[in-house]
Amino acid sequence: MNRNSLLKSGFWITYGAIATRILALFSNLILARLLLPEAFGVIAVAYIFWAFVNLFTQGTAGDFLVYKGLEDERYVNTTYTISIIIGLVLALGMVAISPLAASFFAVPSLVWILAIFAVNFLLSSIHAVYVGVLKRRMQYRAIANTYLIASLIRVLATTGCALAGLSFWSFAIGDSAYWIGICILTRRYVKMKFRFQIDSQAKAEVLSFCLGATGSSLGFYVNSNCDNFVIGRLLGSTSLGYYNFAYQLTMALNTILAQIMSQLGMSVFAQLENDKQQEKALLNVVEQIAFLAAPVFSLFFLVIDEQAITLIFKEKWIPATPVIPWLLVFAYFRLINNALFNMLSAKGKPGVNARMNLQIAPIAVLSFIIGAWEGGIVGVSIAVAITLGIFGTIYGWWIGCREMKWPLFKFLVPTIVPALIALPAIFLSLQLGEMWQPFVFVLLYLVFVRLAIPRQFANYQSLSMRALKKLSEKLKRSQ
Numbered sequence: 001m002n003r004n005s006l007l008k009s010g011f012w013i014t015y016g017a018i019a020t021r022i023l024a025l026f027s028n029l030i031l032a033r034l035l036l037p038e039a040f041g042v043i044a045v046a047y048i049f050w051a052f053v054n055l056f057t058q059g060t061a062g063d064f065l066v067y068k069g070l071e072d073e074r075y076v077n078t079t080y081t082i083s084i085i086i087g088l089v090l091a092l093g094m095v096a097i098s099p100l101a102a103s104f105f106a107v108p109s110l111v112w113i114l115a116i117f118a119v120n121f122l123l124s125s126i127h128a129v130y131v132g133v134l135k136r137r138m139q140y141r142a143i144a145n146t147y148l149i150a151s152l153i154r155v156l157a158t159t160g161c162a163l164a165g166l167s168f169w170s171f172a173i174g175d176s177a178y179w180i181g182i183c184i185l186t187r188r189y190v191k192m193k194f195r196f197q198i199d200s201q202a203k204a205e206v207l208s209f210c211l212g213a214t215g216s217s218l219g220f221y222v223n224s225n226c227d228n229f230v231i232g233r234l235l236g237s238t239s240l241g242y243y244n245f246a247y248q249l250t251m252a253l254n255t256i257l258a259q260i261m262s263q264l265g266m267s268v269f270a271q272l273e274n275d276k277q278q279e280k281a282l283l284n285v286v287e288q289i290a291f292l293a294a295p296v297f298s299l300f301f302l303v304i305d306e307q308a309i310t311l312i313f314k315e316k317w318i319p320a321t322p323v324i325p326w327l328l329v330f331a332y333f334r335l336i337n338n339a340l341f342n343m344l345s346a347k348g349k350p351g352v353n354a355r356m357n358l359q360i361a362p363i364a365v366l367s368f369i370i371g372a373w374e375g376g377i378v379g380v381s382i383a384v385a386i387t388l389g390i391f392g393t394i395y396g397w398w399i400g401c402r403e404m405k406w407p408l409f410k411f412l413v414p415t416i417v418p419a420l421i422a423l424p425a426i427f428l429s430l431q432l433g434e435m436w437q438p439f440v441f442v443l444l445y446l447v448f449v450r451l452a453i454p455r456q457f458a459n460y461q462s463l464s465m466r467a468l469k470k471l472s473e474k475l476k477r478s479q
Helices: 003-034 037-054 061-068 073-104 110-136 140-163 169-190 200-234 237-250 252-271 275-303 306-313 315-346 350-404 408-429 437-452 454-478
Strands: none
Touching: 003 140, 003 169, 003 252, 003 306, 037 073, 037 110, 037 169, 037 200, 037 237, 061 073, 061 110, 061 200, 061 315, 073 110, 073 200, 110 140, 110 169, 140 169, 200 237, 200 350, 237 252, 237 315, 237 350, 252 275, 252 315, 275 315, 275 408, 275 437, 275 454, 306 315, 315 350, 315 408, 350 408, 408 437, 437 454
């Protein structure tokens, strides 16, 4: 892959991720002002089940096509057929368990919400294959356009339903509109004729890859959703609504960059020529993400307080404010760890992701329960930050580096150092008035980076000079 192709792909992925996330934030802003926390809590319970079935499509069939290629029709058709079969079986399973789920969480409407989600899941199983084909072809402009249009459809649908007073049904209807739209759009770009076919040799490879990826997703699912499960069961849907609201806010940047990494990262990593190039590429990605995320998340912490929450979302969401700092810690480490997960998948080792996530899961669940008993949603958020954020990062990189025979500290140092640099800058900034805190933090952070990591400070300088040069050139052309 040449440099121009990589830059173009990166541009379209970034454009798509940012545009869709801005639309999602705009939608959440409207819904937060129109709906009550209880509505967010009800739909958060439904998303626990959606996330579970979705782990059988995300990073499985589509990523297998990225890994294997599209040259052999047997593999393409077998992947397509298996994906649809899995989607149909799990969709029926979701409908079957919906009465039990509704009874367990004391949410009667969950029966019909999960029925809608079952149809959406079947559509997502088809879409997973389509987007895998586009990623293998590096057609990221097509992917970006489809996500943007489908996200716009979802925003219009959810907003219209919320204005009509449909409460949590707004989310379900908006999601249905999204999946219908995105399946139609991606099918147009793929332009391939799929057949229902299961080749015995291809089936073994597809299932082996998908099972490893599903195991990874299963562990990730347990770690990412058991906090919602514990809160919903022990603390109620209103508390879950507050927690889910804070989670959506803190994961905004994470969602954008993780989407870029998952779409471009694995494709690029998989096509690098040798192990040494992959090691160098991963290290560079980790360094750049960490030094970008640390100041951004720090500024978010300084800016988003009770006053800001009240101004933007109304005072009914103030109980979510104490959760935000701890979830930002988790968001920072999760963002960096995504690079490792994508590299392992690119090297055909999704099972390693599965092992590390499943090993951490029991500790995480226990910590969530203790956190809920001792401190409510704030206690759960502290458990998430410590167990999944700090401990999960150290343990995950230890497992991953051992598997790939790469030095652990070579990756841990750039992961942790930016956060350690940001902490004293945050502490000193908090001693000043709220208006000055963000500006003082940026100044102090740059000074500390200059003293501790001069090479990274030089990178900041270089990027700033290029941006100013381009801005100057545009101004001259406009005159």
